[in-house]
Amino acid sequence: MSNFLRLSNITKRYPGVTALDGVDLEVGQGSVHALMGENGAGKSTLGKVMCGLIQPDEGRITFEGQEVRFHDPGDAVRAGIGMVHQELLFCENLSVAENLCLGDTPHKGPFVDQAEMNRRAQAALDRIGAQVDLNARLGSLPIAVQQMVQIAGAVAKGAKALIFDEPTSSLSFTESERLFELIDQLKSDGVTCLYVSHRMNEIFRLCDTITVLRDGELVATKPASEFDHDSLVSAMIGRELEQLDATSGNQAGQVALSVRDLRSPGKFEGVHFEVRQGEVVGLAGLVGAGRTEVLEAIFGLDSAATGDVSIHGQTLPLRRTDRAISRRIGMVPEDRKRHGLVLGMKIRENETLPILTRLARLGFVQAARERATAQTYFERLRIKAPSMESSAGGLSGGNQQKVVLAKWLAAECDVLMVDEPTRGVDVGAKAEIHEILLEIVAAGKAVLIVSSELPELLRMADRILVFRGGRIVGELPRSDADEEKLIRLMTGVA
Amino acid sequence: MVRQRLKKLINAPQTGLVGVIVGLSIVLSLFAGSYEKGGHSVNVFLNPNTLFQTASDASFFAIMAVGITMVIITGGIDLSIGSIYALCGVLTAIFLRSQVGLQGSDPSLGQFLISGAVCVGIGLGCGLVNGWLVARLKVHPFIITLGTMWVYRGVANVISKGLSVNLPEGLTGIFKATLGLEKGQYPVPLVLMILVTVLGGIYLSKTVAGRKIYAVGGNEAASHYSGIKIGRVQIGVFALSGMLAGVAAFAGCSYYGAASCADAQGYELFVIASAVVGGASLAGGKGTALGAMLGAILIVLMRQSIRTLHFDQNYESIIIGVAVVVAVVLDQASVKLSRRWLDRA
Numbered sequence: 001m002s003n004f005l006r007l008s009n010i011t012k013r014y015p016g017v018t019a020l021d022g023v024d025l026e027v028g029q030g031s032v033h034a035l036m037g038e039n040g041a042g043k044s045t046l047g048k049v050m051c052g053l054i055q056p057d058e059g060r061i062t063f064e065g066q067e068v069r070f071h072d073p074g075d076a077v078r079a080g081i082g083m084v085h086q087e088l089l090f091c092e093n094l095s096v097a098e099n100l101c102l103g104d105t106p107h108k109g110p111f112v113d114q115a116e117m118n119r120r121a122q123a124a125l126d127r128i129g130a131q132v133d134l135n136a137r138l139g140s141l142p143i144a145v146q147q148m149v150q151i152a153g154a155v156a157k158g159a160k161a162l163i164f165d166e167p168t169s170s171l172s173f174t175e176s177e178r179l180f181e182l183i184d185q186l187k188s189d190g191v192t193c194l195y196v197s198h199r200m201n202e203i204f205r206l207c208d209t210i211t212v213l214r215d216g217e218l219v220a221t222k223p224a225s226e227f228d229h230d231s232l233v234s235a236m237i238g239r240e241l242e243q244l245d246a247t248s249g250n251q252a253g254q255v256a257l258s259v260r261d262l263r264s265p266g267k268f269e270g271v272h273f274e275v276r277q278g279e280v281v282g283l284a285g286l287v288g289a290g291r292t293e294v295l296e297a298i299f300g301l302d303s304a305a306t307g308d309v310s311i312h313g314q315t316l317p318l319r320r321t322d323r324a325i326s327r328r329i330g331m332v333p334e335d336r337k338r339h340g341l342v343l344g345m346k347i348r349e350n351e352t353l354p355i356l357t358r359l360a361r362l363g364f365v366q367a368a369r370e371r372a373t374a375q376t377y378f379e380r381l382r383i384k385a386p387s388m389e390s391s392a393g394g395l396s397g398g399n400q401q402k403v404v405l406a407k408w409l410a411a412e413c414d415v416l417m418v419d420e421p422t423r424g425v426d427v428g429a430k431a432e433i434h435e436i437l438l439e440i441v442a443a444g445k446a447v448l449i450v451s452s453e454l455p456e457l458l459r460m461a462d463r464i465l466v467f468r469g470g471r472i473v474g475e476l477p478r479s480d481a482d483e484e485k486l487i488r489l490m491t492g493v494a
Numbered sequence: 495m496v497r498q499r500l501k502k503l504i505n506a507p508q509t510g511l512v513g514v515i516v517g518l519s520i521v522l523s524l525f526a527g528s529y530e531k532g533g534h535s536v537n538v539f540l541n542p543n544t545l546f547q548t549a550s551d552a553s554f555f556a557i558m559a560v561g562i563t564m565v566i567i568t569g570g571i572d573l574s575i576g577s578i579y580a581l582c583g584v585l586t587a588i589f590l591r592s593q594v595g596l597q598g599s600d601p602s603l604g605q606f607l608i609s610g611a612v613c614v615g616i617g618l619g620c621g622l623v624n625g626w627l628v629a630r631l632k633v634h635p636f637i638i639t640l641g642t643m644w645v646y647r648g649v650a651n652v653i654s655k656g657l658s659v660n661l662p663e664g665l666t667g668i669f670k671a672t673l674g675l676e677k678g679q680y681p682v683p684l685v686l687m688i689l690v691t692v693l694g695g696i697y698l699s700k701t702v703a704g705r706k707i708y709a710v711g712g713n714e715a716a717s718h719y720s721g722i723k724i725g726r727v728q729i730g731v732f733a734l735s736g737m738l739a740g741v742a743a744f745a746g747c748s749y750y751g752a753a754s755c756a757d758a759q760g761y762e763l764f765v766i767a768s769a770v771v772g773g774a775s776l777a778g779g780k781g782t783a784l785g786a787m788l789g790a791i792l793i794v795l796m797r798q799s800i801r802t803l804h805f806d807q808n809y810e811s812i813i814i815g816v817a818v819v820v821a822v823v824l825d826q827a828s829v830k831l832s833r834r835w836l837d838r839a
Contacts, residue, residue: 321719321720325720341716342712364700365702407720
């Protein structure tokens with residue numbers, strides 16, 4: 001069993017950091033093996049070493065008793081190790097069938113053999129029981145379906161081991177559930193799965209064995225049954241996690257944000273709610289239920305939205321993001337790399353981007369004021385970077401998210417809307433981000449939080465609004481909310 | 495301390511470019527040979543007249559390159575600047591002739607200023623049209639300015655009926671003023687180039703508008719989420735690019751004493767090359783005014799060197815084409831190298 005996949009003394013150095021330091025790992029055949037750790041712990045790097053995306057500086061890999069050396073992912077695929085990557089490594093502009101035959105397109109002479117290609121693609125999809133339109137352009141399909149296609153491709157190429165790198169990071173609750181069933185099925189077919197993730201629930205749901213990495217070193221490999229939530233977290237961060245107590249006890253003050261009959265064709269309608277000062281309101285729902293869309297509309301990003309949004313009793317013009325910002329609304333978007341940050345700019349420049357006019361005189365940015373403001377929040381959020389003059393693109397996910405938060409703290413928002421604030425963020429940073437949000441609420445600000453992680457909502461929110469199909473279908477005070485009730489409301493299953 | 499300063503200097507993006515320009519100048523001086531003049535031996539390249547002439551040639555490119563760099567930083571492109579140049583020149587020349595006639599050797603200060611304003615204003619107008627179309631129609635700037643490139647050139651053709659229009663001598667006198675230097679040495683375009691570069695540099699690095707230009711080029715969506723009005727930034731950079739084409743046209747046509755609808759044909763490509771050689775990234779988010787100026791100087795210097803070293807003129811395009819690609823490749827490699835060097839130090 002231990003002969004299946006073995007890594008010995010794997011070391012990978014980058015200028016300035018040792019990403020992996022003498023890691024020894026054994027993976028049993030047919031198991032679901034978790035790789036856990038904070039961002040930067042080396043778990044993704046280790047996954048990439050196993051599938052040939054990265055070549056280690058030292059160490060050996062033996063696969064099925066044979067020493068192997070992967071120069072590129074093609075080598076690994078030929079040996080039988082495939083990868084389901086965080087950012088999908090497929091061509092979005094091509095069809096499902098073309099993607100499934102990528103690299104080995106069947107042909108007659110110089111022409112593509114369309115019939116054979118469709119046959120092979122269909123066979124691949126059938127093997128994992130996925131139903132996908134072969135001619136659909138891959139990019140037009142939901143992420144979850146794209147992932148299915150990727151898994152089908154790997155299995156069809158004879159993968160004996162599959163590496164999943166944060167596979168659920170952009171999936172909804174039900175989509176994740178479908179993925180887990182597929183992983184269970186793969187396991188019973190004898191395919192070994194290596195599962196890289198932050199999410200505790202998934203790990204305990206899926207995995208037999210857990211390996212924890214910290215700062216490039218292997219901390220422990222144990223059967224999942226020997227870990228519980230707390231011991232796993234402390235193994236990952238190397239210290240005990242202080243239990244944060246949630247918001248309760250905050251006295252909600254005056255109405256800060258009021259939304260009346262907000263609608264946007266095809267997205268949501270009849271949305272009606274209020275958020276008070278010192279209150280955290282959570283928005284729950286499946287992906288596409290309208291949560292993010294409502295935040296975007298309030299923030300002036302939806303040109304089709306109609307309705308009435310007012311802040312401190314004064315009406316806010318819709319479709320004007322700059323006005324929303326000057327009226328002290330902030331938004332931490334779901335996709336920080338696309339919408340949250342200008343990765344090529346410095347941390348300082350990102351922090352002050354929404355408030356440049358406030359920091360300027362006669363059109364000139366006042367350098368000293370800008371530096372002082374940026375430095376304040378750089379320190380307050382304990383962003384780990386050599387200085388605030390470092391580029392935002394070089395930071396880890398958690399630190400990037402802190403920069404986005406710093407940006408809106410610097411804008412002194414009265415209403416802060418956060419969309420999946422801790423997605424892809426490691427445990428330590430997650431706790432810090434929660435702490436910061438609670439701090440600003442304690443200071444009398446209002447927070448609106450969207451999260452697909454129900455424990456996060458239950459812990460942070462004073463009230464939870466549940467969205468389904470573009471409408472608010474229920475409201476639960478925290479005292480009355482639990483995961484089961486939320487899921488029922490979210491899915492509409494009685 | 496010294497070491498740190500040195501590191502900063504070596505790491506500055508323009509250091510390599512300055513090095514290449516200085517190196518090329520040295521080579522030119524060494525191989526250009528010399529001629530006798532009044533009992534002195536004068537280097538064919540390294541003499542004030544040639545240097546000022548090279549600087550003047552570079553200045554018209556550089557002024558436009560500063561403008562187009564702003565467009566390129568936002569991730570756009572402006573192909574119409576050569577045509578704007580021609581249109582501005584032709585219209586200004588016609589306007590001046592209607593006002594002064596050709597013989598009034600000294601136009602009054604008022605006339606000078608008005609004609610300058612007309613020329614720059616027309617450029618600004620053309621640029622605003624470009625920007626408005628890009629922002630409003632949401633069509634890629636390449637297409638929009640490819641279209642306006644032909645349209646503006648066509649308007650210049652129609653208005654000038656294809657003829658060259660002379661400018662009053664007095665205007666040439668201003669741009670060919672020696673400012674106390676010897677005959678044949680004309681520093682005004684050089685001064686104008688430096689002025690535009692300095693102002694452009696300050697605009698890009700110190701103002702809110704400049705910061706927004708970099709932000710939009712770095713990540714348009716994130717800028718939008720930060721409350722920046724993308725359309726306004728786009729209109730702004732195209733307006734500035736057009737305006738600076740107008741400035742270059744006023745200086746160029748006055749300097750040469752005539753404007754024609756065939757002026758500046760193909761300049762847009764030299765100007766884009768200058769910006770890119772100067773470190774602007776067509777992917778957006780990167781570029782400086784100083785780089786643009788240095789890029790323009792380097793390209794003009796290469797054209798100059800073909801003449802000075804008596805190469806076959808027919809090879810000019812080949813040499814410049816290769817040099818532009820090599821320059822950008824070297825620039826990218828040097829960024830990597832210096833990063834590695836910094837990591838080690």
